[in-house]
Structure formats: structure tokens, C-alpha cells
Amino acid sequence: MTRLFGTDGVRGLANKVLTAPLALDLAVAAARVLRPQSGTSRPLAVVGRDPRASGEFLEAAVCAGLASSGVDVLRVGVLPTPAVAFLTAELNATFGVMLSASHNPMPDNGIKFFAAGGSKLPDAVEDEIEGLLGLPFDAPIGEDVGRITDATDAAQRYLDHLALAVPNKLTGVKLVVDGANGAASVVGPAAYRLAGAEVIEIHTNPDGLNINRDCGSTHMGDLKAAVLEHGADLGLAHDGDADRCLAVDANGELVDGDQILAILAMAMLERGKLVANTVVATVMSNLGFIQAMNANGINVVQAAVGDRYVLEAMAEGGYNLGGEQSGHVILSEFATTGDGVLTGLMLAAQIASSGKSIAELAAIMTKLPQVLINVSGVDRTAVTHSAELQEAVAHAEQQLGTSGRVLLRPSGTEPLVRVMVEAPTQEQAHAVAARLADAVSRCIPLP
Numbered sequence: 089m090t091r092l093f094g095t096d097g098v099r100g101l102a103n104k105v106l107t108a109p110l111a112l113d114l115a116v117a118a119a120r121v122l123r124p125q126s127g128t129s130r131p132l133a134v135v136g137r138d139p140r141a142s143g144e145f146l147e148a149a150v151c152a153g154l155a156s157s158g159v160d161v162l163r164v165g166v167l168p169t170p171a172v173a174f175l176t177a178e179l180n181a182t183f184g185v186m187l188s189a190s191h192n193p194m195p196d197n198g199i200k201f202f203a204a205g206g207s208k209l210p211d212a213v214e215d216e217i218e219g220l221l222g223l224p225f226d227a228p229i230g231e232d233v234g235r236i237t238d239a240t241d242a243a244q245r246y247l248d249h250l251a252l253a254v255p256n257k258l259t260g261v262k263l264v265v266d267g268a269n270g271a272a273s274v275v276g277p278a279a280y281r282l283a284g285a286e287v288i289e290i291h292t293n294p295d296g297l298n299i300n301r302d303c304g305s306t307h308m309g310d311l312k313a314a315v316l317e318h319g320a321d322l323g324l325a326h327d328g329d330a331d332r333c334l335a336v337d338a339n340g341e342l343v344d345g346d347q348i349l350a351i352l353a354m355a356m357l358e359r360g361k362l363v364a365n366t367v368v369a370t371v372m373s374n375l376g377f378i379q380a381m382n383a384n385g386i387n388v389v390q391a392a393v394g395d396r397y398v399l400e401a402m403a404e405g406g407y408n409l410g411g412e413q414s415g416h417v418i419l420s421e422f423a424t425t426g427d428g429v430l431t432g433l434m435l436a437a438q439i440a441s442s443g444k445s446i447a448e449l450a451a452i453m454t455k456l457p458q459v460l461i462n463v464s465g466v467d468r469t470a471v472t473h474s475a476e477l478q479e480a481v482a483h484a485e486q487q488l489g490t491s492g493r494v495l496l497r498p499s500g501t502e503p504l505v506r507v508m509v510e511a512p513t514q515e516q517a518h519a520v521a522a523r524l525a526d527a528v529s530r531c532i533p534l535p
Contacts, residue, residue: 097200102142115153268304272330368410
């Protein structure tokens with residue numbers, strides 16, 4: 089049976105896969121699992137959402153499920169995922185709920201839960217919630233049912249929190265922010281202005297239908313054009329729930345998550361704030377990032393792909409900075425999850441304090457050409473037993489030496505194997521990747 093919870097909550101086509109009855113049942117099950125087993129105080133859940141149209145009825149279903157289970161609900165409205173995580177901790181809530189499908193197209197939606205303190209749930213707890221779906225329980229009645237109220241100061245609390253995190257004012261920084269017509273459309277520009285930046289907004293007019301549509305961190309064309317048009321120092325792109333941030337320099341060139349992580353690692357190292365002089369990245373991080381960090385005395389711990397695995401590695405080692413190429417950056421001193429607005433603020437702060445452009449700061453690392461090929465139709469477990477494939481990998485690694493690398497990664501969700509090659513030139517990377525993809529394709533096919 090397929091597990092309902094994915095790597096980031098329950099997600100699917102709204103009203104087909106993720107229905108109102110399922111949302112209600114998930115809320116009831118979550119209330120049963122996450123509420124304290126002892127004590128007399130009523131459990132409290134913080135509930136937020138992104139501006140998708142389907143979020144309106146799904147929010148109603150979640151709130152109904154929680155209240156019918158004896159949980160008081162504080163609705164915070166449309167706010168970024170990291171804001172809901174922050175408010176869960178700030179308000180001493182029992183748990184938090186975010187309705188969003190992040191960077192997915194508008195028809196999708198999702199539900200994710202945060203434990204007390206704003207941290208993501210372990211797999212085992214998600215499995216416990218899933219195991220209770222639809223099972224009968226002794227529902228409260230009378231005065232024991234939960235009450236639903238709307239927060240009036242949630243956005244301001246989050247903005248105040250972000251303001252305290254920024255190490256210096258953004259005076260003199262002119263930036264363009266692309267809100268993806270999503271959850272940060274209001275608080276994103278507001279946070280940058282409060283910090284002192286001159287802000288030009290694009291795609292900050294959500295109507296419930298236009299979230300992520302040809303905008304945001306998955307469609308950077310409009311941001312690049314706007315930065316050039318306005319002569320901005322920096323462009324910042326968020327996704328639908330604003331847990332990620334990608335950047336554009338003054339020439340309209342992309343600054344990806346690896347480069348952002350490198351800039352922030354160097355800034356924290358210089359301020360003596362980088363715990364154990366270590367940053368957590370993933371196995372997909374560019375070799376150029378790892379080389380640059382090592383050259384500057386920064387150790388790199390590599391986790392599996394996915395921000396939850398980055399978080400786990402950070403918690404295990406006590407580290408305070410980690411992230412992915414996609415723009416999920418975790419600054420654990422200030423956030424329990426990736427926070428795109430916080431990331432943007434820290435980038436702009438480094439421009440203001442250093443007097444350097446984002447391009448100059450990003451030059452700390454040189455990205456190696458990277459080629460990724462997905463090979464479908466093969467047994468994912470067979471690649472680990474193929475002598476022919478192992479020989480091909482060994483030959484490729486010998487050919488590249490220390491100037492490149494090879495990574496074969498079976499997908500955790502699809503019947504395919506990802507072949508990633510980095511090399512000194514694009515041509516060499518393509519050639520090596522093509523040979524390895526061919527070797528993978530000759531592994532045992534799916535029946």
C-alpha cells in the first residue's frame with residue numbers, strides 16, 4: 089500500500105486526491121496523535137495556508153476536524169510555511185498545520201503538520217496519524233469541543249521576528265522581489281522594506297488561481313527582466329509557500345541555492361557564527377561548492393536530497409546552516425525550516441555590509457558544469473548489482489579524477505535512476521553522463 093505522507097506532508101490534486109473529507113479525517117487523526125496525553129489545558133493548533141482557491145475549503149475542513157476533536161484553532165490566514173512554523177513555537181501551540189503545495193501548480197494542494205516548537209514530524213509520527221484515519225473515537229461534546237478564532241497579529245509577529253534576525257540594515261540595496269503570487273506576496277516585500285531596502289514588486293497579486301503561474305522560483309524569466317529594467321542590485325524569487333529563495337544578480341544571471349549557501353556560509357564564518365565551521369548540503373550540491381568551502385576552511389556535510397534530511401543532519405551535528413540547490417536554506421538560529429524571506433534578507437544584508445555585488449559574493453565558488461539524465465524503465469535495485477555498470481562508473485571516476493564526480497541515485501518515488509555527472513567542461517559532462525545512462529538502461533528492465 090502506498091504511503092499517504094510524502095517527503096513533505098500529504099500532497100495531491102485538490103478535490104480529487106486531496107479532498108475535504110480526507111483533510112477533515114487527517115485533522116482528526118492528527119489531533120488524536122499530537123495532543124498531549126496528560127494535562128488539563130486545551131490543545132491549540134495554528135492553521136495557515138497559501139492563497140490557492142482550494143485552500144479555502146481545505147482550511148475549513150481542517151479547522152472543522154480539529155475543533156470537533158477538542159482542539160482550539162488559531163487561523164493565521166495566508167502566510168508562508170516558515171511563518172506558520174515560527175508561530176507554532178512563538179504561541180506555544182500544541183502543533184501547527186500548513187495548507188500548501190509549495191511550488192506545485194495551482195490545482196494541487198497539500199497538508200503538512202508541525203510538532204510543538206515548529207519542527208517537522210518524524211516519519212513514525214506521520215505513520216501513526218495515517219494509521220488512525222477513519223477509525224472511530226470518542227468525540228468531545230458540549231463545552232469540550234474546540235473553538236476557532238482568527239489571529240489579528242500573526243503577520244506582524246512574523247515580520248518582527250524577521251526584523252530581529254537581520255544583522256544590519258539594507259540601506260542602499262535596490263531589489264526586485266517575485267512573490268510567485270503566493271504566500272509571501274504581502275509579508276515578503278514588507279520585510280525587505282522594513283529592513284531598509286528599496287523594493288520593486290512583481291507577481292504579488294494572488295487571486296487564488298495564479299500562484300506559481302509563470303512566476304516565482306520555478307520561472308525566473310520575469311525576475312531577470314525586471315532586475316535589468318530597474319537597474320536593481322538583486323532579484324529574489326520565492327515559491328508558492330515561500331520556503332525557498334533563488335536570486336538574480338544585476339546582470340540578470342541566476343544565483344542558485346549552492347551559491348546562496350556559499351555566500352551565507354562565508355558571511356557567518358567571518359562573523360564567527362558558523363557552528364563548527366560546518367555547512368550541511370546534499371549529495372546533489374555542485375562539486376564547485378564543496379571545493380570552495382573546503383578551500384576556505386569550511387567543512388561540508390552531505391545529506392540525502394530533501395530539506396528534511398538536511399534538517400536531520402543539522403540537528404544530529406548541532407549545525408546552524410544548511411540547504412539545497414533548489415533554494416531551501418535553513419538558518420536554524422532563526423527558523424525550524426527553510427525560510428525564503430529570511431534567506432533573501434540575509435543575502436541583501438551581506439550586499440549592504442560588504443559593499444560587494446551579489447555577483448562578486450557568488451564568485452567565491454565556481455560551478456562545475458553539471459548534467460543530469462533520468463533513466464526510466466529499469467529496476468532501481470538492479471543498478472547496485474550490475475557488474476557492467478560498476479565498471480562503467482569506475483572508468484568514469486578514473487577519467488574525471490578530482491576534477492569531477494559521478495552520482496547514480498535511484499529515485500525514491502519513481503521507477504527511474506538519476507545519473508548526475510560534473511566535469512570541467514559541459515562537453516565532457518554530457519559525454520560521460522550519456523555513457524553512464526546507456527549502461528544504466530542495460531540493467532534489468534522492469535517487467
